[in-house]
Amino acid sequence: MQFRPLSLVKLEDINQLKSFDCGDEILNTFLTEKALEYHKSHLATTYILQSEQQIVAYFSIFCDCLRIRKEDFPSGSSYKKFLADLLVHPKRHHRELPAIKIGRLAVSKKLQTGGMGRRIVDYVIALAIHQNAICACKVVVVDAYRESISFYEKLGFKFVSALDADGRTRLMYFDLAPEKQVI
Helix, strand or coil: CCCCCCEEEECCCHHHCCECCCCCHHHHHHHHHHHHHHHHCCCCEEEEEECCCEEEEEEEEEEEEEECCHHHCCCHHHHHHHHHHHCCCHHHCCCEEEEEEEEEEEECHHHCCCCHHHHHHHHHHHHHHHHCCCCCCCEEEEEEEHHHHHHHHHCCCEECCCCCCCCCEEEEEEECCCCCCCC
């Protein structure tokens, strides 16, 4: 990832942590108190983007699946349309699609309007596409906070269902292979 003069490193040691404030105490606390625990437990991998003085941003990713349940759609036809738009062979009853999940993404308050978040999401998408050489991954998913929904929409993420429209977060996905290729 090219963020000169910044460096991107996997968080593996408490000594890597420097000052960081994204304006959201939950995200700040995850980095300082939980990210290493998640790493050691093989639950999520956290990467930090840093300068010599501070952490500029961080993100945590992990393997997941996008569960497609008929009851998450307002009608049978909307469920079928969703499957037809996402899958080459929707009648094969794929109910869980391999995914990489962005569990956390935070950018320092000072840089939140500079495109850093977009560059990180683009990096995660590229990483997911690259990892397809090892193991299949159909989508990148995120439980987007209400305040971040428009950010993810601008990047091409779509809603899985309208049923979570009133929730604190909305499940969104980015299709890594949007062009249907029948083999």
